[in-house]
Amino acid sequence: MKKTVQLKLTPTGEQRTALLRTLAGCNEAANFASERMRTERIASKFSLHRAVYADLKARGLAAQAAVRVIGKVADAYTTQRGAIKTGALKGKRKAKALAKPISFRPDAAQAFDDRNLSWNHGAQTISIWTTAGRIQGLPYVGSAEAAALVSEFRRGETDLIERGGKLYLMVTVDVPDQEPAIPDGFLGVDLGIVNIATTSDGANWSGGAVTLRRKKNAALRAKLQAKGTKSAKRLLKKRSGKEARFVRDINHQISKKITTEAKRTGRGIAIEDLKGIRERARLRKSQNTALHSWAFAQLGGFLAYKAAAAGVALTAVDPACTSQLCPACGTIGRQNRPNRDLFQCASCGHTGPADVIAAGNMATRAHHNFGAAINQPDAA
Template sequence: MCVRSVIVKLVVQVKLTPDAVQAPTLERTLHAVNEAANRVSAVSFRHFKLKGGVRELRKLCYGELKADGFGAQAAQHIIKRVADAYTTLRANIRAGNLGPEDSKRRRKAESKSVAFRPHAAHTYDDRCLSWNYDQRTVSVWTLDGRVKNVRFTCSPGALKQLTQYRQGESDLVFRDGKWFLIATCEILEAAPFEPKGFIGVDRGITNLATTSDGDNHTGRRLNRYRRWQARKRAELQARQTRSAKQLLKKRARRESRHATHVNHMISKTVVAVAQRTERGIALEELGGIRERVTVPRDQRARQSSWPFHQLGAFIAYKARRTGVPFIEVDPAYTSQRCVRCGHTERANRRTRDHFHCRRCGLAGPADHVAGANIAKRGATAWVFVNMPDPAPRYSAGAGRCDP
């Protein structure tokens, strides 16, 4: 049997610490690159509307970019960035992400060229940017020539990933006055082992994640943080000044990074337990939960803003990296079904936190019961998915195969 190797793509972010001479050079180059991208975007929109490709743009813009002082590779990357931006826009329009054909948002997107911010990230390949992992420095192409020995900092684990798995291009990012490089790493998936059982994970708003083992990752501390951020946002919105709007964007990014950090910590803990106990992980399939589920008014903001999908994606890719079996199951009635006798009734869960089966009397935390039901469904679904196909039956002398 041929086993196909599957690659997991991850990104590693390192912080650059350029000196007083290197930083202005990087900033001037990033500004110039994005100005050039805006010019190429305008040419693409004028000649092709939203349908311009790399080959067509190269014929129109490559010579002009070279005359402006950009190297061959830099010019190619600018053209490719613009073409990729229009490809993404077309895909979003086809998927309906910008609304129906007569919506204001879609008409606005289709009526003008794609614009790039002055500090938008720019892509570098190995010809324009080289790494020295031993000295923790990079050499970067700029309009003023090659800037060498730009120091970077990262964790030992991130440095190990860069050294062993970095492939392809890296993005130069300027954010909140700081410089970053985001590199792509390609890691082979570990071969999944045969699970000895499953850990069910129930995701929620009050309790972010509760496992079938009874481990509860509560969201109380996070909710206090989010309420504090909401009060600060209200204060800034009341000012209605330009600086207040900039601070609002900065706070939004900070809150997003905090939520990402919390999801990383939860997913890392769940996957580590599954790997240590040689069990798989079962999750609820929560696609479209915001449209299907109604919640009280005081929980609407939390339901709409908390990244449930991100937590599931983090658990999925960490499981794949370590070879832990992963499966998603139907979430219907997991918090109303008795894990012992199977009796399903809404009255089994009279309150949000407590479960009490009206048939057999089983009682306990509702999220723990839901996690146990998810674990049972995961074990059943795993057996069904991995069930070998029945061998075909051949009729003697007939020369045919019966299904």
């Protein structure tokens, strides 16, 4: 299972300047190579290498840095062609994209590999090439978990990025999945807007704080967009990144706690099939923004990789009618939900928190599906 681990660099002022100039120099070279690739109709990475490698070296890039810049440019055009082929890029957006070469910001990420970036995991330092010479003993910081993952499972390239005035390494690690244990039942997880996630055990992560922050951010975005100055646009960009990190952190916390509880109790995790969640949900107009901006897929992805790493079985179940199904008598109907928060069976009177009931029904459904899969005879 591949994932990306973030480490923060703590350079001196002189080292920071060298790293930022390296990013700018590599991306300036990437723009040069992009222009050549477009104007000369170069179709492959190999042909681009032959065309621009010597020029990139003359611009002050070391051999391996030049190779990585060429790879970045070629990959960008491959991605663009793929988007056009699949229809993801079409119409006016396609015309606009093809009207000029692909460009790279001065602070865009730059890939490094073992030839121009080496590690001292014990001291938590790196040695990295820059256009001003190699920097030795550059410290990095990160959580104990992140440092351990990088030390043991680092694979492939590492990206240097600048974000919010700080420098980070985005490290690719490949963690072997544990063989999932046969679950003793399932922990159901119901997703929503009022409550981001609710488990069949009754654990709940409210979306109240998230909604409040989103409303404040939306009001600030509207104000800055109306202002339209350069400083307003810079602040908009900064706020956008901050909100994305806020959402990511919450999704990490939720997925970690759910996975930890499932592993502790020997259960699997049953999560609703996220396909079509935006079409299925019936919300008030005021909730539409939250629905369409919350990273449901990200939360599902975090649950998937954390479960795989912990050896916890995870299954996606059809969530149809789980919020209207009585777990006691099996009656299904909208009348069982007198309001958003309460489940009260119109037939047998069984009551409980609506989200917990839905999560419990998903757990039951996953258990039945799992049992049916185990008992199904092998095909002849």
